[in-house]
Amino acid sequence: MKAAEFDYVKAKSLDEICLFLSQQAGEARIIAGGQTLVPLMAMRMARPNTLIDINDVEELKGIEITKKSVIIKACTRQSEVLESVDVRRSLPILSDALSHVGHTQTRNRGTVGGSLVNADPSAEISLIARLLDAEMTVHSVRGERVIKAANFFSSAMITNLDADECLTQVCFPIWSSVRTGFGFHETSIRASDYALASAAAQLSLDSSGQCRSISIVIGGATEIPTRISETEEQLMGSDLSDTEIKTAMEKIPEMLEPQADVHADADYRRRVACVLVGRALKDARERAKGSLV
Amino acid sequence: MSCHKVSLTVNGAKYAENAEARMTLVDFLRDVLDLTGTHVGCEHGVCGACSVIFDGKPIRSCLIYAVMADGHDVITVEGLEEDDGSLSPLQDAFWENHAMQCGYCTPGMLIATHQLLQENPSPSESEIRDAIGGNLCRCTGYQQIVEAVQMAAKKIKDNCV
Structure with missing residues (x-):
């Protein structure tokens, strides 16, 4: 359980990271918190020739909040975002989801960008990114591009990032409507363990209480965080009564093809994901009405 | 394979030793600095036995390479005792x-x-x-x-x- 040999370089700036990546032709990996990469290397499921340490690159750290969005630089620690009072005020669903990410010890090292690029199917940050269709900014010597969450995740543990690209920040949009509410639920073996299934919902209501916009996403039970647009369409314009939610959810199980493993079989994950969507939707509805904090 | 000089503070004392890039901080503490109070359990971040305080925050020392701790401050279980050496x-x-x-x-x-x-x-x-x-x-x-x-x-x- 020791990593294979590798070379180590410490980058001082984003330009240096991009240069190192371009010179290494896919043989180098960036290391930030290392909370996913180091175990993968210990188990020799990852064997990069070179590690590029980006922990000293200050331009990749920090949180910026505007009226329209919460921007988090890629190398910002998960614990810093979780502890931020401003993030909790502007985007409480992200704070809520972050409290389920690993444990105190791993959140103190793990970064927001690291979680996104590792694209674990159970990852809470990826789930929220997909829910809100966050925008990921990536850099390389070829320039900069912005990738929407809808096009960012390719399959389990794989993104659409090219080998020479470095994620620099993620921008989570804030919904401006007053009657907006969110819900987030997950099920795991122990508190803070990997989610067997997770679900998040965000919606806003008009003055008559009808659903004006809605986003629902499932994680853990799918290879990548997955929007369930059919259910969203069914609930648009409705009052989101318990009956309407129940009817709209009937088709969810057949949309999912969960992986089975030692922790849970596919049927269990399918059923749990469905229950969690229901809970997330009801929490979102109550928050939008102002009856749940 | 690269080898690096690692200078860091552990429980208030300064150390400077060489480490192969792939050596984890917990192996460095135990095998190089001979501070065997910190235990190695699973070596992939699940069990928490190797927890140390790194720049004031608890982390898992099996999930960070020693070279990444260069210039940083570490407190291990040996550093928790009282000044007179009695138990905290x-x-x-x-x-x-x-x-x-x-x-x-x-x-x-x-x-x-x-x-x-x-x-x-x-x-x-x-x-x-x-x-x-x-x-x-x-x-x-x-x-x-x-x-x-x-x-x-x-x-x-x-x-x-």
């Missing part, structure tokens, strides 16, 4: 409550709960359980560990009054 109130409470059987998880448990008491001197039971959520113990069923932390919190509070 927390360590003493672990002793009093039989908060260990085999003792393998104990360094990690002490680091996690030491940090908890620093940040939150009067934690609730659920806050204690949350703080040790990333530390596995296969002997105690966690009950005595929770009781030890509760006793330590009370002792520290009584001594301050």
